Amino acid sequence: xxxxxxxxxxxxxxxxxxxxxxxxxxxxxxxxxxxxxxxxxxxxxxxxxxxxxxxxxxxxxxxxxxxxxxxxxxxxxxxxxxxxxxxxxxxxxxxxxxxxxxxxxxxxxxxxxxxxxxxxxxxxxxxxxxxxxxxxxxxxxxxxxxxxxxxxxxxxxxxxxxxxxxxxxxxxxxxxxxxxxxxxxxxxxxxxxxxxxxxxxxxxxxxxxxxxxxxxxxxxxxxxxxxxxxxxxxxx
Numbered sequence: 001x002x003x004x005x006x007x008x009x010x011x012x013x014x015x016x017x018x019x020x021x022x023x024x025x026x027x028x029x030x031x032x033x034x035x036x037x038x039x040x041x042x043x044x045x046x047x048x049x050x051x052x053x054x055x056x057x058x059x060x061x062x063x064x065x066x067x068x069x070x071x072x073x074x075x076x077x078x079x080x081x082x083x084x085x086x087x088x089x090x091x092x093x094x095x096x097x098x099x100x101x102x103x104x105x106x107x108x109x110x111x112x113x114x115x116x117x118x119x120x121x122x123x124x125x126x127x128x129x130x131x132x133x134x135x136x137x138x139x140x141x142x143x144x145x146x147x148x149x150x151x152x153x154x155x156x157x158x159x160x161x162x163x164x165x166x167x168x169x170x171x172x173x174x175x176x177x178x179x180x181x182x183x184x185x186x187x188x189x190x191x192x193x194x195x196x197x198x199x200x201x202x203x204x205x206x207x208x209x210x211x212x213x214x215x216x217x218x219x220x221x222x223x224x225x226x227x228x229x230x231x232x233x234x235x236x
Contacts, residue, residue: 005215008033011081012218013074015064015122016091018042020189021140023051024207025088028215030056037077039064039122040091050190064091064118067125074125084129086218089119089139089162096152108154115158116165123169123179131176136218139166141181143233163229170227178226180217184210185233205234 005028012029016022017038026036037058044054044061051057058080062069078084092115095107119139130137144152145159162181169179186192188204210232216222217230 003212003216005032005219007085007215007218009035010085011035011037011077011083012086012088013037013039013077013084013122013126014088014090015039015118016089017057017059018044018046018049018051018054019090020050020191021184021187021207021210022088022090025090025211025214026051026057028208028211032215034086035081037081039073064122065113067121070118070121071125074122074129078129083133084126085133085135087122087126087130087135087137088214088218089122089137091118091122092140092158094152094155096155098151100153103154111154111158112161115155116161119162120165123165127169127173127177131173135177136222137166137169137177137179138214138217139179139181141166141183141229143183143185143231145183166229167227174226178217178222180222180225180228180230182210182213182217182230182232203235205232209234 007029012034014022014026017026018040026038029036039060041063042049044059060073062073064070095111123137139162141162142159144156145163149156166179166181184205186204188201188206213230213232
């Protein structure tokens with residue numbers, strides 16, 4: 001069954017737009033008629049920027065751990081496009097390989113900055129504008145946030161933070177802004193294939209499939225869904 005969405009005349013901001021998932025989400029919203037604004041630390045001309053033809057989006061290069069840069073980017077988007085309907089918090093990364101007692105504080109700070117602080121700041125500054133449009137926020141948690149594990153405790157903690165912050169935003173904005181999260185496991189990306197070359201890639205989830213779920217969570221079809229953490233890990 002084919003599912004289609006229509007976001008014509010809507011404005012969406014995708015953070016981490018240059019990554020594998022971010023670019024897939026941007027493509028999906030572009031195909032659905034939305035005006036797509038994207039933010040990333042990586043320059044759009046870099047070989048690490050995976051979105052084809054970035055000129056199709058309104059791109060903001062910047063550090064979304066810096067509140068002043070976040071505030072300025074969102075104000076520019078609202079001024080330039082007349083408002084903001086959806087925020088998709090994708091900016092994030094993974095680090096691991098050591099137990100807690102061997103993990104340096106720099107790794108702790110880095111993961112909380114990239115995975116949780118970016119989501120907090122973007123959501124904080126987007127919310128006043130999203131309320132004007134009865135908009136939605138969708139953020140990226142992780143399946144591993146549901147339990148402890150060996151070697152990547154800090155990553156799991158940051159993604160658990162995304163879930164809890166999502167639920168709190170939903171509670172604080174009942175009837176005005178819906179907030180939900182998705183929980184992937186291993187996404188089929190070039191980086192993950194390079195890191196885990198002996199894995200069964202067929203078990204991994206395509207970024208486009210996650211993009212479809214994110215579109216659903218922004219759509220009228222999910223009008224009664226807020227505060228959810230939706231599994232998007234398939235068989236991975």
